[in-house]
Structures are given as structure tokens and as C-alpha cells.
Amino acid sequence: MKSTTLKNKLIIAFTGLFLCFFLVIHLLGNLQLFLPEDQAREQFNWYSNALSGNILIKIISWVLYLSLIGHAVYALIITTKNNTANGKNYHYDKRNFSSAWNSRNMGILGTILLIFLIIHFKDFWYTYKFTNLPVDAAGHKDLYEVVVQSYSQLWYVILYEISFIALGFHLLHGFFSASRTLGLYHPKYVKAIKIFGWGYTLIITAGFMAIPLYIHFK
Template structure:
């Protein structure tokens, strides 16, 4: 098993782990976004609260949560280790990841910074919604489910949280703009014919998903205040 350990701990091995976990997390973003669209329902949050109750009680979802947390953990850890190794190899210069183009651009040189912004947001976000939903007493809605919709509405009427949320989506968009295509390249899915298509899909995915998430706090802050 030593060859597995040596491979995973190598620079290319860490990039492969980051690519696999990163692409897995992209699938989570799509599922999470679709579920959160329940916030726009005109039923006063009943659909969103029912969705939140299902996600918190279904045993298959709970198993998926463990896998998801492991995916986040591996992705963050490998990102930190790869950043430190690249900085050491370059005498402390900024983090650089192989780019599809011939020259690196701003987002590829600052993946560590973008990831740090996302991590700070993630900690605040998990406390505000996941922790409060599971471990704090929340009022019930008319259907007998915890009223997480009320927590969302109150949070999205707080200017600094809305600002943090939107900035995090901008950082996530830049992170995905580079990471999506780079992940396929690292896994060897790099072809003169298909790479431009993958890059185009990555741009569309990054912009649509992040714009969808950013629309939620802006909607509540502008129209529900």
C-alpha cells in the first residue's frame, strides 16, 4: 500500500485528489441550488421547510452528508498542502496551478486566496443555518416543520451577511472558472477537440450556479425587507 500513500502525497497525487473532490463538490452545488430554489416559493416558506426537514431526517441524505464533509475536508487539506509545497518550491511566491492556457491568469494565481474567502463564508454559513437548524430550538411552521425559512429571511435582511454571501459567490465563481476545467485536465481529460467544450461548460456552470446562489440573499434583502 506504500505506493498509494506515496502517490497521494506527491504533487500530482494531491492535484488528482483536489480534482476528484472538486468535481464531486460541483455536483453538490447543483443539488443544493435546486433545493434552495424552494425559497422563492410563494407559500411562505412551507416548501423550503419541508425540504429542510427531509434533508435532515432521510438516512441516505445523512450518509451523503458524511461523504460531503469528507470531500470538503480532503479538498481543503490538499489545497493547503499543495499551496505550501508550491510556495516552498518557488521561494514563497504566490500559489500557481497549471492552467489550460499558455500563461496563467489572475484566478489561477490566486486559487488559495479565493478558497480562503470561500472557507470563511462556509464556516459562517454552516453556523447560521446548519448548526442553528440542528442544535437550536426554532419555531415550527403551520405544517409542523422547523421554520428555517424564518432564519433565512432574517439573515438575508442583514446587510453585512448579504454582502459576505455575494462576495463569497463571486470568489466561488472565479474559483470554479479555473478549477472546473483544470480538474478535467489534471485527470487527463485534455483533448484539442473537447477541451474548449469543457472550458465553455465550466464557464456556464460557474456563472449560472453562483448567480443563482447570489440571487437568493439579494432577493430577500431587496424585496422582503
């Protein structure tokens, strides 16, 4: 049982770390949206087209999809086992006195992120891949216009902001949990790990939160 639990935690840790790496790349690509409008449209559409036509990116995309599925499935398995261990549920114990709010509510945070991902993939990935979008001056599908139209709606911006806050809490707990699972949370390095974890979480969360706000209010 312990070996199975450890295996599940290792899968969650490795898939989570890969997703953390992907978030950095994704954010860097999306920073083009802060450029002046004409330049942002040209570069963002070129970037989107380049990604969709690159075989290496396609392979990484499949790794991403598998990582998302594996991360969610194994997190659900561990949560279910924990909730039923010894016939007790989490809401009957006293973990709230010794653990952070986000660590006790990873199920809620994960559910918010799952709903967000479904909406995000449907409105951007599916729209780009399987619908007839207009093209820009260079002949590339105009995904930039889809982004602008989406973030012009206040309710949509609010939805994304809530989701990114949930992502921040999820990342903070997940980063420290993965470091413990992988044996990296050593007393000698705990301060550095905490600084890196907080820094990474704040940069990623603030970066993604800024994009919808900038586009909506510019």
C-alpha cells in the same frame, strides 16, 4: 515526489467534482425560496426536514464533509509545496504574465470561502440541528424564517455576495484544473469543456447570488 503530487491533485479533482455536483443539488433546493412567501415557507421547511431525516442524505452529508475537509487540506498541501519548491515563492516568479488572476490567487479565494463556510454552517446548519427553532404550521422547524431574518441584514447580504463571487472564480479555475488532472482537457474537446465550465460557473454563481438579493429586496 511526482506520484505523490499527482495523487494529491487527483484527490483535489475528485473531491472538487463531487462538490460541484453538490452545488447543483443545493442550488435546486434553494430555488424554492423564490416562490411566494407562504408557499416558500411550507416547501422549504418540508424540504429541510426531509433532508435531515433521510438516512441516504445523512450518508451523502458525511461524504460532503469529508470532501470539504479533504479538498481544503490537500489544496493547502499542494500550495505549500509549490510555494517552497526550489526555495522560491510564487510572488517572485513571472506567472502573472501567463496565468489568470484566479489561478494565482486560489489561496485568497479559498480563505474567503473557508470563512464563508464557517459562518454559513454556524448560522444555518448548526442553528437547524442544535437550537430550538419555532415551527411552522406543519410542525417543521422554521428554517425559512432564519433565512429571511439573516438576509434582511444588508451587511450579511454583502458578505454572501462577496463569497459567491469568490466561489465563481474558484470554480472556474478548479473546473479547468480538474479536467487537466483527469486528462480530459484534450484539444478535440477543449472548446466544449470551456463552454461547459463557463456555463456551469455562471449559472451556479448567479443562482446563489440572486437568492440573498431577492429575499433582501422583495
